[in-house]
Amino acid sequence: MSRSIALLRQYLAPHWRKATALAVLVLLNAGLSVAIPLMLGRFVDTAQTGGEVRALLVIAGTFIGLTLVNQVIVSTAAYHSEDLGWLATNRMRADLVGHTLDLDQDFHQRHTPGELIERVDGDVTTLAQFFSSFVFHVLGNTLLAIGIVVASFFLDWRIGLVLLTFGVAAVLVLRRTQHVAVPYFTALRQTNADLSGFLEERLAATEDIRGNGTRNHVVGRLTGLLDELTRSMRRAGVASRASSSALELSVALATVGILALGSVLLGAGTMTLGALYVGYHYAGLLSMTLFKISYRIDQLQLAVASVGRIAEIHDRPSAVVDGPGADLPAGPLSVAYRDVSFAYTEGKPALREVSFELAPGETMGLLGRTGSGKTTVGRLLYRGQDAGAGQILVGGVDVRELTLEQLRSRVAVVTQDVRLFAASVRDNLTLFDDTVPDERIVAAIAEVGLAGWLDALPEGLDTPIGEGGGALSAGESQLLAFARVFLGEPDVVILDEASSRLDPATERLTQGAQQRLLAGRTAIVIAHHLATVRCLDHIVVLDDGRIVESGRREHLTDDPGSRYSALLAGVGA
Numbered sequence: 001m002s003r004s005i006a007l008l009r010q011y012l013a014p015h016w017r018k019a020t021a022l023a024v025l026v027l028l029n030a031g032l033s034v035a036i037p038l039m040l041g042r043f044v045d046t047a048q049t050g051g052e053v054r055a056l057l058v059i060a061g062t063f064i065g066l067t068l069v070n071q072v073i074v075s076t077a078a079y080h081s082e083d084l085g086w087l088a089t090n091r092m093r094a095d096l097v098g099h100t101l102d103l104d105q106d107f108h109q110r111h112t113p114g115e116l117i118e119r120v121d122g123d124v125t126t127l128a129q130f131f132s133s134f135v136f137h138v139l140g141n142t143l144l145a146i147g148i149v150v151a152s153f154f155l156d157w158r159i160g161l162v163l164l165t166f167g168v169a170a171v172l173v174l175r176r177t178q179h180v181a182v183p184y185f186t187a188l189r190q191t192n193a194d195l196s197g198f199l200e201e202r203l204a205a206t207e208d209i210r211g212n213g214t215r216n217h218v219v220g221r222l223t224g225l226l227d228e229l230t231r232s233m234r235r236a237g238v239a240s241r242a243s244s245s246a247l248e249l250s251v252a253l254a255t256v257g258i259l260a261l262g263s264v265l266l267g268a269g270t271m272t273l274g275a276l277y278v279g280y281h282y283a284g285l286l287s288m289t290l291f292k293i294s295y296r297i298d299q300l301q302l303a304v305a306s307v308g309r310i311a312e313i314h315d316r317p318s319a320v321v322d323g324p325g326a327d328l329p330a331g332p333l334s335v336a337y338r339d340v341s342f343a344y345t346e347g348k349p350a351l352r353e354v355s356f357e358l359a360p361g362e363t364m365g366l367l368g369r370t371g372s373g374k375t376t377v378g379r380l381l382y383r384g385q386d387a388g389a390g391q392i393l394v395g396g397v398d399v400r401e402l403t404l405e406q407l408r409s410r411v412a413v414v415t416q417d418v419r420l421f422a423a424s425v426r427d428n429l430t431l432f433d434d435t436v437p438d439e440r441i442v443a444a445i446a447e448v449g450l451a452g453w454l455d456a457l458p459e460g461l462d463t464p465i466g467e468g469g470g471a472l473s474a475g476e477s478q479l480l481a482f483a484r485v486f487l488g489e490p491d492v493v494i495l496d497e498a499s500s501r502l503d504p505a506t507e508r509l510t511q512g513a514q515q516r517l518l519a520g521r522t523a524i525v526i527a528h529h530l531a532t533v534r535c536l537d538h539i540v541v542l543d544d545g546r547i548v549e550s551g552r553r554e555h556l557t558d559d560p561g562s563r564y565s566a567l568l569a570g571v572g573a
């Protein structure tokens, strides 16, 4: 809880002026809301005692004027509380996304993108709503409720006593009945989350579902979930009615109490009609105020839970941290692995004492069965995760000595599964860096042999590409990923070759682009096709995380006993 408060303070502190202004507006609003009904009481009393029309007009004018001012205050306060909520939480949202992107691979393996979206968007939105409604409604209405009770004691202590009793009773009733509804709302939220998860998964797998002819099963399962949602909604709706019914009953009792008291006291001449009128008005205002508070208190509980979940990510340190920074030589860099071991899960090593060296500009093909550790070798080089034992050097410097920015500006990765964004060709290539000039982008596209493709695009670099690269073939996506690397001008490239087969023409295009990409750069190519490694300098064969063969490619080719030549001969390793 204290961490949650510290987190809120951290994001609200820069906006303290706005927060103070808001507090003043809320205070003014509460004061005016209590004062305005008193004008009505005065009006009634003045009229009843035969007061002058002029005096009545002054009271009526003041009443209208104050009501107008109060409305302006309410609107300004509502605007500022929304503004404050979103200002503070948008900063938090941006920080969370940045932090999440910095977190190590291990974290990302443990948390699905859906879960992270729920934190960054769902939880932070809850918090924004909390800010905008809590500060304004809960704080404002609590002040108003206290103001009403205090003012009613000044008006007539007996009315004060009735309203105080009603207020305390209503709070108790509301708290009790609201607890009744909470489990139903929790269940409803869970059913909603299940439904979203179901739809997200099925829509992402449209092709598989169609391909396997399972459309009707999916729709059947969805109908089941929708039935469950209807049941949950019904239960939650009935349960939430319980609290409002209870409140309405207490309001009725309070109104009857005030009117009964008023009729007795009016008859005895110890209370004015105006006071009775104001008391009656206060009873309604107080009940509405209490109802709003109790409704928002639920949001407060949700917000506290959200802050807790946000803090969990916010405070999670990355297992991979910046090094102090060190000087790297210019140009292609050497790469050396010295007895590198690594395990994702304790006791199940993915790499065992892996050692190899590449001189600046040398290229290496990494071969091995699926699960032998090839991707892991690359991941440790750009510090997606850190080696458990041993040392990895780039340009003669331990990768942990470098800042992550330093390292990743010199070492680039092309993953197997190229991700394209629902954005323009330009943004997909620069990854949203506006400072890259168009000429460089066009040149990079030409380098990978897609100049003709670009010329045919209706809006050139501004042409939007579909999310997930929907409108592009696997080969084109791969080539665009190469173009990204050309733009970054790294000195070391890790290339996880796409395992899927491309058509022969595209394959020739990617092979050509790949050769241009690797020229003058140190490279590790995780190869799934032997054709790819035919132009590389070294070959390393991995098996169960261990290097079982390594050497210059031509030596291994010439050695009939080598695993590599066995692979070439199509015998298998």
Ligand SMILES: Nc1ncnc2c1ncn2[C@@H]1O[C@H](COP(=O)(O)OP(=O)(O)OP(=O)(O)O)[C@@H](O)[C@H]1O
Pocket: 109, 344, 345, 350, 368, 369, 370, 371, 372, 373, 374, 375, 376, 377
């Ligand atoms: N994030 C992870 N968490 C736990 N284990 C993992 C993780 N990633 C890989 N592994 C395991 O580590 C071992 C090496 O995996 P790696 O992905 O490096 O193999 P690979 O040779 O690249 O496989 P492929 O050719 O299928 O891509 C495998 O046993 C794999 O199951």
